[in-house]
Amino acid sequence: MQSTKIRLYDLAGAENNRRFSPNCWRVRLALLHKGLPFETVPWRFTEKETIAFSGQGKVPVIVDREQVVYDSWAIAQYLEENYPKYPSLFGGEVGKSLSRFTTDWVEAVLNPEILRLIITDIYSHLHEKDKDYFRQTREKAFGATLEVISADREQRVVTFRNSLTPMRRTLQHQSFLAGQTPAWADYVVFGSFQWARSVSPFPLLVGDDPIFSWRERMLDTFDGDARKVLAYE
Amino acid sequence: MQSTKIRLYDLAGAENNRRFSPNCWRVRLALLHKGLPFETVPWRFTEKETIAFSGQGKVPVIVDREQVVYDSWAIAQYLEENYPKYPSLFGGEVGKSLSRFTTDWVEAVLNPEILRLIITDIYSHLHEKDKDYFRQTREKAFGATLEVISADREQRVVTFRNSLTPMRRTLQHQSFLAGQTPAWADYVVFGSFQWARSVSPFPLLVGDDPIFSWRERMLDTFDGDARKVLAYE
Numbered sequence: 001m002q003s004t005k006i007r008l009y010d011l012a013g014a015e016n017n018r019r020f021s022p023n024c025w026r027v028r029l030a031l032l033h034k035g036l037p038f039e040t041v042p043w044r045f046t047e048k049e050t051i052a053f054s055g056q057g058k059v060p061v062i063v064d065r066e067q068v069v070y071d072s073w074a075i076a077q078y079l080e081e082n083y084p085k086y087p088s089l090f091g092g093e094v095g096k097s098l099s100r101f102t103t104d105w106v107e108a109v110l111n112p113e114i115l116r117l118i119i120t121d122i123y124s125h126l127h128e129k130d131k132d133y134f135r136q137t138r139e140k141a142f143g144a145t146l147e148v149i150s151a152d153r154e155q156r157v158v159t160f161r162n163s164l165t166p167m168r169r170t171l172q173h174q175s176f177l178a179g180q181t182p183a184w185a186d187y188v189v190f191g192s193f194q195w196a197r198s199v200s201p202f203p204l205l206v207g208d209d210p211i212f213s214w215r216e217r218m219l220d221t222f223d224g225d226a227r228k229v230l231a232y233e
Numbered sequence: 234m235q236s237t238k239i240r241l242y243d244l245a246g247a248e249n250n251r252r253f254s255p256n257c258w259r260v261r262l263a264l265l266h267k268g269l270p271f272e273t274v275p276w277r278f279t280e281k282e283t284i285a286f287s288g289q290g291k292v293p294v295i296v297d298r299e300q301v302v303y304d305s306w307a308i309a310q311y312l313e314e315n316y317p318k319y320p321s322l323f324g325g326e327v328g329k330s331l332s333r334f335t336t337d338w339v340e341a342v343l344n345p346e347i348l349r350l351i352i353t354d355i356y357s358h359l360h361e362k363d364k365d366y367f368r369q370t371r372e373k374a375f376g377a378t379l380e381v382i383s384a385d386r387e388q389r390v391v392t393f394r395n396s397l398t399p400m401r402r403t404l405q406h407q408s409f410l411a412g413q414t415p416a417w418a419d420y421v422v423f424g425s426f427q428w429a430r431s432v433s434p435f436p437l438l439v440g441d442d443p444i445f446s447w448r449e450r451m452l453d454t455f456d457g458d459a460r461k462v463l464a465y466e
Contacts, residue, residue: 094324097403097412098331105338105399166338170330179330 005037007063009051012042013125013199018230020122020198022111023072025191025226027060030076030184032222034086038062045130073103076184089184102177102185105166110192113160114204117153119146121200153202160204164211171210175217182221190218194226201232238270240296242284245275246358246432251463253355253431255344256305258424258459260293263309263417265455267319271295278363306336309417322417335410335418338399343425346393347437350386352379354433386435393437397444404443408450415454423451427459434465 008028011021019025019040031038043050043059054061054070061070062078069078080089080096090096115122119138123146126134135146142149167189170177177185193215196204205212219226241261244254252258252273264271276283276292287294287303294303295311302311313322313329323329348355352371356379359367368379375382400422403410410418426448429437438445452459 088327091327092325093413094321094328094411094416094418095331097407097410098328098335098418100406101399101403101410101418102331102334104402108398108402165341166334169337169341170334173333174330177330177334178327180326183327185327185331185334 004065005039006031008038008040009043009059009061010040011059012044012127013230014127015230016042018125018198020125020195021059022114022191022195024060025194026072026184026187027062027075028225029182029187029190029222030079030089032225033089033183033187034079034083036079036083036086044127046133072188073100089187091178091183095178095183099178099184099188103188106188106192109163110160110189113156113163114192114196116149117157117160117202117204118150118196118200120150121202125199157202157204161206161209164209168210171214176214182218186214186218190215190226193218194231197231197233198229199232237298238272239264241271241273242276242292242294243273244292245277245360246463247360248463249275251358251431253358253428254292255347255424255428257293258427259305259417259420260295260308261458262415262420262423262455263312263322265458266322266416266420267312267316269312269316269319277360279366305421306333322420324411324416328411328416332411332417332421336421339421339425342396343393343422346389346396347425347429349382350390350393350435350437351383351429351433353383354435358432390435390437394439394442397442401443404447409447415451419447419451423448423459426451427464430464430466431462432465 008024008031010019010024010028012018013020019028019042028040048057051057051059051061054068056070058070060072060075061068062075064078064082067078069075076089088095090099123131123134138149139145167177174180176182177189182190193204196202205215241257241264243252243257243261245251246253252261252275261273281290284290284292284294287301289303291303293305293308294301295308297311297315300311300315302308309322321328323332356364356367371382372378400410407413409415410422415423426437429435438448
């Protein structure tokens with residue numbers, strides 16, 4: 001085991017312990033999976049100067065002694081290559097390549113829809129200094145107010161749940177996307193659900209959904225790490 | 234190398250060399266991937282008695298000496314477990330588990346839509362003895378005539394192409410879903426495109442799509458095996 005802790009800059013809301021970035025959650029769980037010692041630094045959208053050393057303005061950023069890495073997929077690859085004797089995030093080359101596909105599925109299908117469903121809830125839980133930045137950038141991107149974007153969420157969530165059908169089917173064959181134990185592919189999907197539950201009481205899943213049960217199993221992993229932060233049920 | 238050829242019962246159209254089952258194509262490519270000697274037997278929907286020995290009525294069915302296996306995923310697992318020293322279809326447990334997810338994505342998202350897009354073309358290329366069976370079973374399942382099912386395909390194909398976004402993104406990072414060389418996950422997606430091109434001139438992809446280029450690479454594999462059957466461009 002190495003003695004220096006890896007530092008993870010992690011998006012936080014009003015409270016330091018409300019961590020709501022899906023991409024930061026992927027990394028946090030990947031660090032736990034590897035069993036590497038780490039500490040997180042709560043970070044807000046407008047604290048660009050704090051991570052300027054990384055050469056860009058978004059989290060996750062990790063600092064591992066003299067190494068600085070940003071972008072969750074780049075961090076996963078960094079951890080896998082630099083800590084090859086620790087538990088694997090990908091299970092080999094095919095597993096890594098298909099983990100990339102699973103990540104792209106989450107980013108193309110799940111995340112844009114979850115964002116619409118919870119965008120007003122995100123706003124409610126932001127630190128005061130982030131609120132104007134968030135509203136302005138997101139309303140410009142969508143061409144609509146936050147309230148309009150999420151207004152039809154009771155209807156949209158039905159379509160969202162249908163979009164999860166591939167994963168739902170897979171979980172009828174196996175406990176986790178990666179097999180009998182979770183790995184990167186699971187952390188990516190879970191990061192998105194954890195993003196939602198960190199800020200929103202709106203139910204993305206219903207209780208008899210195999211994905212609901214999978215999410216419960218994910219919440220239990222690593223001594224229930226993802227239950228220890230501020231979040232809704 | 235074993236000396237007895239594996240026999241694959243393979244769905245055929247009017248001509249023996251028009252092979253149009255997506256699930257049979259998966260298996261054919263898996264056998265080529267493993268480098269196992271095999272022969273295919275053209276089979277039609279209404280020849281239930283020919284494969285009654287398998288205990289069910291659908292292809293693919295393989296006969297490997299005294300072993301009979303049906304269902305493409307079961308066959309893939311059978312080949313992987315029984316021929317472990319031949320090239321792997323999954324690349325280990327995580328790769329296998331995520332191959333299952335990719336298969337579920339194809340079956341939940343791609344195949345129902347491709348079926349609607351090409352259903353009249355399938356009908357046109359069926360063996361005469363299959364035509365009534367196909368029309369009756371499919372029209373009952375959809376509650377509409379074949380012609381109505383595919384009537385709006387010019388509009389539907391736009392949505393279909395959008396549904397391929399996750400794979401399109403992945404192919405910007407790597408040559409195949411499984412990485413630098415194709416494996417089961419690629420064969421599953423390719424089987425669906427080969428199904429379409431075996432019977433239909435309707436363009437599912439446009440030429441500047443990374444998935445179009447990937448399909449060309451897939452058509453080139455195994456000495457262009459998938460180009461040697463009756464098909465459209």
